[in-house]
Amino acid sequence: MKTAVVFIIFNKPDTTAKVFEVIRQVQPPELLVIADGPRPHRPGDVDKCVATQKIIEQVDWDCKVLKNYADKNLGPKVRIVTGLDWVFQQVEEAIILEDDCLPHPTFFEYCEELLDKYRHDQRIMTISGNNFQFGRRRTEDSYYFSRYPLIWGWATWRRAWQRYDLEMKHWVAIRDSNWLQDILDDSVAVRYWTKIFQNCYLGKIDVWDFLWTLTSWLQNGLTILPNVNLVSN
Structure with missing residues (x-):
């Protein structure tokens, strides 16, 4: 594997550990970790955040680990958006997982192949690991295109993310x-x-994700969806 993986964590050590084990199996060369800080007035949040962040210290393969941890709670929208802004200052493309999105190991190969294939195709904004068709096959091919960007395990490029509009100016x-x-x-x-x-x-x-949908639609962007679901939540 050669693509960077982004891991977005917070206060769920149990699910974080499960997702981390799958990441460990594929051994990405670069792991960029985004963490929100504990919420005020939520007893136990500090301990849960610390326990979750300790899981990242278990990296035991040849891997560059970069961390972007918030000292205070920013909330999901600001934390994820500012975190991904930071990610795409570091890398041109990445596979992105949150702490409760458990991927099948083949999810990573799927993302890598399509990141490479559509790297310069401005129409493609998102590569998603999700399929919510409950067995209904849209095509005989292994993936198809949709206007809806699903983000329970996904990948994208700097060229796409830089169009994200947090302020909804339009x-x-x-x-x-x-x-x-x-x-x-x-x-x-x-x-x-x-x-x-x-x-x-x-x-x-x-x-933050509804704004990614709006961004994609404003760009006439497309999402790639697999013909079978590759990530559970």
Whole structure:
């Protein structure tokens, strides 16, 4: 394996240990670890965060380990976004796992092959390890393309991530246009996503992934999905 792996951790030592064991099996040459700090007024968070971070000290293969640990709790949106900003200052492309996303070992080879194949294809924004079709096969091929970026185990490039817009600068203009209708062509879906994006814009939802969906759609981006699920959550 030659691709860097990003491991996003917090306060779940049990699930972190399970994901770490799979990472250990494939032995990436570079491991970039993003950790949020303990939440105030949450008894036990400090101990859980410390126990989780200690798992990273178990790296026992030839691996460059880089750590980006927050001293205080930033919340999932700010922590993951600032962490991935840091990641893509270090590397051009990476495979990304959170502490509760357990990959099949073949997930890494799948990501590596597609990172290489589509490295210069500006249409492709995300390579996902997720398939939520419950046995329904979209194609006879091993993967297919979707407009929906699923991020329970995924990979991307600096060229894609640098387009991420934390401030949602274009949202008001496109909210008041027919842009979502043109993309989704479904009035129910338009109402659903308008509500989600508006709540994100107003700060009512502390998540980062819906903004990645918006970023991808603004770029007419595509996500690659496997024909079978490669990551459990």
